[in-house]
Amino acid sequence: AQSVSQHNHHVILSEAASLELGCNYSYGGTVNLFWYVQYPGQHLQLLLKYFSGDPLVKGIKGxxxxxxxxxxxxxxxxxSVQWxxxxxxxxxxxNNNDMRFGAGTRLTVKP
Amino acid sequence: SQTIHQWPATLVQPVGSPLSLECTVEGTSNPNLYWYRQAAGRGLQLLFYSVGIGQISSEVPQNLSASRPQDRQFILSSKKLLLSDSGFYLCACSSLGFGANVLTFGAGSRLTVL
Structure with missing residues (x-):
């Protein structure tokens, strides 16, 4: 079965700093890729997705x-991150209805 | 758009008691349905998914089972709860067509086994 690795457990940044969160997956076939975000006290929601085409995808909130x-x-x-x-x-x-998630990365942005 | 209802929102059960968490979906038909368990630092662990009525795929051998008696109903069950079953359980759905494979999540059910 496929697996997803997120190497950063907890990232702490100051406002205006640049962000990069790593994600690697193990499956070698055709996959669809996603980033989801969970704000404190809220449901998981889609941030962006890649199905095909341009490998650089843009999501919500920059x-x-x-x-x-x-x-x-x-x-x-x-x-440039915000609080x-x-x-x-x-x-x-x-892949084929089997959706796997990484362990998650907690981002804390200091004002 | 799709809406997922999960209940109960919180549940405290003794070890050895049965469990039934329910999930229903509105706003779509023939969805794929998923049960995940979310644990701090471990992300979302896929427990079961279903592509249709009566069709259940189990990802992790454990004390839990799932059933899909109707197209938009997905139930997570256990005959005898263990302490290790405590956690936050999320139901999710996706549907065919535009936006396929994008999951919509329910609010979750927090289970505490004592």
């Missing part, structure tokens, strides 16, 4: 992610 097939990676980026980006971020991969 986030983007780049799919690098040769590296099995789908890293999340934001050039409101404090949340937990989950990378996910789906």
């Amino acid at each position: 986030f983007e992610a780049e799919f690098i097939k040769s590296k099995f990676s789908f890293n999340l980026r934001k050039p 409101s980006d404090t949340a937990e971020y989950f990378c996910a991969v789906i």
Whole structure:
């Protein structure tokens, strides 16, 4: 079965710093890739997704992610974080209805 | 758009008691349905998924089972709870067509086994 690795457990940044959260997956076939975000006290919600085409995808709130097939990676980026980006971020991969999530990365942005 | 209802929101049960968590979906038909367990530092662990009525795929051998008696109903059960079953359980759905494979999550059910 496929697996998803998020190497950063907890990231602490100051406002305006740049963000990159790593995500690697193990499956070698065709996959769809996602980043979900969970703000404190809220449901998980979709941040962005990659199905096909341009490997650089843009999501909500200024986030983007780049799919690098040769590296099995789908890293999340934001050039300048805000305090409101404090949340937990989950990378996910789906193949044939089987959707797997990474362990999550907690992002704390200091004002 | 799809809406997921999960209940109960919180549940405290003694070890050895049975469990039934329910999930129903509105706003779509023939969805794929999922049960996840969310644990701090471990992300979301896929427990079961279903692509149709009566069709259940189990990902992790454990004390839990799932059933899908109707198209938009997904139930997580146990005959005898263990302490290790404590956790936060999330139901999710996705549907075919535009936005396929994008999951919508319920609010979750927090289970404490004492």
